[in-house]
Amino acid sequence: MTREEMFDVVKANMSTIIEGARGKEISEKQSMKDFGADSLEMVEVVSRSMKQCRRKIKRTELAQAKNLGDLLDLLEKAPEATAVTV
């Protein structure tokens, strides 16, 4: 998957899960908190995105992502898995 495709996955999950993100422009510089996401919504978006992108990011690394660009950096860097359960 390309970075753009992964970003599409993340944006689609944000629109499904985070009410404040629906119908909004989403850029890599923003964070999920900018759309009013609570902690549970953020975890759900990340978990589903990892599964759909077939990438697994370490929890310690994930906690350091400050915005969506950082999350995409981690998804890009993570090795592609044959099956991911998150």
Place this chain on the structure above:
Amino acid sequence: MSRVLTAFCADDGRPVAALEAELRPHEQVQAQAHAGRRRRHFILGRLAAHSAIHQLGVGATELWIAADTVGAPAVAGSDAGVAISIAHSGLLAIACAWATQAGRGRRIGIDVERLRPTDIASSRYAFSPRERQLVRATDVDGSCAGLLAWVAKEAAWKAIRFSADVGPDALEVRGFDPDGLTATVIERRRREGEHDARKTFLVRLRVLAGPDGEYVVALARERTGR
């Protein structure tokens, strides 16, 4: 045992300017750094915190809510010795306040989540294998049990005041009774610069009616003594 006062503030749909007018001047400036739903959450959380502080009987007009070194909300502007914790989800903000003395305060944290179907119970990011097993072992529906465990863990995370770059693996849910609405959460990773014994948090959960459905609230208190 010190008193912990909680207060809620529901989003009644008023324009953001009207809500913001109720904040202290310093808080209004902070609120303007946010936009959209996050700004409403910020304002509602501070209003809930002021309400909780007021219930403690502290001269609240001289206080305002600032941020501490890790970005967590903290009372500023007075030596009144008050600590707070704030949480928000959906259309509800909740806060708790308690009296504290410098260097001797108990660690307390609060969290809230709108009750809704979620697959967090199976998330490897949110929970360790042992925690997932603990959640699965309950009689409660997996979606609800997962959400309750997550709220308990988040409340303890806020009580410790980890910095934002510390993930959920820093804590572990060890005891979990969703029927009795209690949980025990232990610290697995010490906060930077601290060398005392690892902390244990006792968490009380409760379900309450919000403006758009039910919410789960968790209040985590550090266990002290034996």
